[in-house]
Amino acid sequence: MASPIDDTKPYVPAIRLFVKNPLTADQDFLLEPGQVHYLQHVMRRKPGDMVALFNGRDGEWSARIEDLAKKQARLRPVVQIRSQEPAADLWLLFAPVKRARLDFIVEKATELGVGVLAPVFTRFTNAERVKESRMEAISVEAAEQSGRLTVPEVRPPQKLENLLNEWDPARTLIFCDEGGEVPPIAHVLADLMHQPAAVLIGPEGGFHRDERMRLKASAFVRAVSLGPRILRADTAAIAALALFQALAGDWR
Numbered sequence: 001m002a003s004p005i006d007d008t009k010p011y012v013p014a015i016r017l018f019v020k021n022p023l024t025a026d027q028d029f030l031l032e033p034g035q036v037h038y039l040q041h042v043m044r045r046k047p048g049d050m051v052a053l054f055n056g057r058d059g060e061w062s063a064r065i066e067d068l069a070k071k072q073a074r075l076r077p078v079v080q081i082r083s084q085e086p087a088a089d090l091w092l093l094f095a096p097v098k099r100a101r102l103d104f105i106v107e108k109a110t111e112l113g114v115g116v117l118a119p120v121f122t123r124f125t126n127a128e129r130v131k132e133s134r135m136e137a138i139s140v141e142a143a144e145q146s147g148r149l150t151v152p153e154v155r156p157p158q159k160l161e162n163l164l165n166e167w168d169p170a171r172t173l174i175f176c177d178e179g180g181e182v183p184p185i186a187h188v189l190a191d192l193m194h195q196p197a198a199v200l201i202g203p204e205g206g207f208h209r210d211e212r213m214r215l216k217a218s219a220f221v222r223a224v225s226l227g228p229r230i231l232r233a234d235t236a237a238i239a240a241l242a243l244f245q246a247l248a249g250d251w252r
Contacts (some may be wrong), residue, residue, distance in 0.1 A: 013062055014049040015043055023058040024079050028066060031073040040074055041066070053077060055164045056141075056150040056235040059084040067186060087150040088250040091116035091171075091198035094237055096127035096157065101234045106135050108234075110142035110152055112241045113250055116198075119157040124205035130157050160211060169220040176240055177215075177223040178206050179232060183214055183222035185240060189247040192222075201237045 021029040031039070039045045042207045047065050054060045055073065060082040067074040092114045096102055106117060107118055117139065119130045135154045167173065172192055174185070176199065200215075207215070215221050245251045 013016040013052045015039070016054065016060075016147070017043070018144055018180045019053050019055050021055065023055055023061045023063075023080075025077055025079065028074050028076045031075060033071060035072060036073040040068055040070075050078075051075065052081065054149050056201045057084060060149055066098055078173060082149065084115070084125055085149055087115045087148070088113045088245065089196045090114055090241070090244060091118060092119045092165070092200055092237060092241065092251055093118045093173075094201040095120055095122050095203035095233065096130045097126045097204060097233050098127065099150070101232070102127070102130070103134075103138055103235050105234050106138045107142045108238050109180045110139045110148070111146040112238070112245055115150070115153050116155060116243065117152045118155040118198075119165075119183060120160050120163055120200070121157055122160045122203055122211060123208040126204045126205075132156065160220070161214075164214060164218060165216070167220060171198055171220065173197075173215075173218070173221045174199045174240065175215045175221050175223045176201055176226055176236055178202070178226075178236075179214065180210070182223040185226055185243050186247060188222045189244060192244075192248045194248070197244065197248070199237070199240045201240065204233055 049065050053063045059080050061077040061080050063075045063077045066076050092109045096119045138153045
């Protein structure tokens, strides 16, 4: 037997788009060209259809397509369907890896609720450069797909030494250490309920001995183990984030 329809709940369109415009009832605005192409040629939408919009500030809105031409789409927010909620105060710091694995890290970290994505160059980092614009595009798409109301901030790459020199000690840095005697991550996370934190993942070759010593000597750093097996950088990132969200983050 079919479940009764709940008419008290607002209609939530299947298509979600991240926009930079303020979202206010009946205040029209134009979409960016790439989004126009997506609505018209990929999703085959037409004037009168509804889409969901969010901008990281004003919650999520159901909006109507008022006009859809070859290079222009005009949308009108109609009703707010979710109020804005703060994102989990969790950062991911990671040594850049090859393109496909880097894309995977950005996509999955966004889905897991990370607020900041920060590439960090270490001594054994193999990648020489990072395309911030590509990271931003992937994080937007992942935020649209996952239903979150914010998009992670993508920060410029930074050397590990400089990062540690400028670090705010109020934020715990969870150092995923692949070598040495350190406690399991679950034991450490039990002390970090709802506190600002960042997860640091190293390159495929691991951290240099001097880097590990510097990290462990910093009072704001908590070294943890992700288990007995050696994990690839992308696997380690997702494992650490999933454990954090389950034990000390925003999972319910």
